[in-house]
Amino acid sequence: MTNLHYGKCWLRVVHAPAKKAEGKHWEGNTHAAFFFDGRVQKPRLYETVEFSHGTLVFQAELGAFVEEPVCSTEPVLREPLGLSDSWWESLRADIATVASVATKREAVRQEWVDRCVPEFLGIDPPEITEWETAHGDLHPANLTRETPWLLDWEGFGLAPVGYDPAMLLAYSGLVPPMAERVRKEFPILDAPAGRTARIVVATELLQSVSRGDHPELEPSLRALALGSE
Known part of the structure; x- marks a missing residue:
């Protein structure tokens, strides 16, 4: 998506029951942004918003868009890459x-x-x-x-x-x-x-x-x- 302030962005949205909307994976990207944004080659996290709907909590994260292709479309590598x-x-x-x-x-x-x-x-x-x-x-x-x-x-x-x-x-x-x-x-x-x-x-x-x-x-x-x- 394109944001008027940041330009091209990734929008990641996850949800969980209210009692489970916490913990390592729920907070991971926010904590990673604090420690690593600007220090390693990591897409910046611009904003995080949480909101509730019924019994669910939603988390929306807006991050920098990376143009480069990934090394593989799945975790398992199946062909040589020839990396520099x-x-x-x-x-x-x-x-x-x-x-x-x-x-x-x-x-x-x-x-x-x-x-x-x-x-x-x-x-x-x-x-x-x-x-x-x-x-x-x-x-x-x-x-x-x-x-x-x-x-x-x-x-x-x-x-x-x-x-x-x-x-x-x-x-x-x-x-x-x-x-x-x-x-x-x-x-x-x-x-x-x-x-x-x-x-x-x-x-x-x-x-x-x-x-x-x-x-x-x-x-x-x-x-x-x-x-x-």
């Missing part, structure tokens, strides 16, 4: 900036790890000893091809060190050249902390696979977690 060195430099810098921000928001919880890693991987759950702030949903559909812009910030929060690169790696498993480039650009993935992040991300996506999402990823996810990739 400057693209990777920008992404590394932005992930480092995000990681340096202190927050009490949680993207991953140790309790979830303790419960789900044995269920979906059949191994003992790792204890997360190194934490940092993460975008929380860093897959190819949330990255543009040129800048790159990082999109969809509502889930950001504390996660294991290396979580964002591990997420990008997991969703790139069907395209070996991209997976290899992710590992090259983010050596943390092969450090002990990065292995923990890979286990956590693989568990999350295997849980999604169990619900019918992207079953084709299962072999590469198990290899990612168990170290046989």
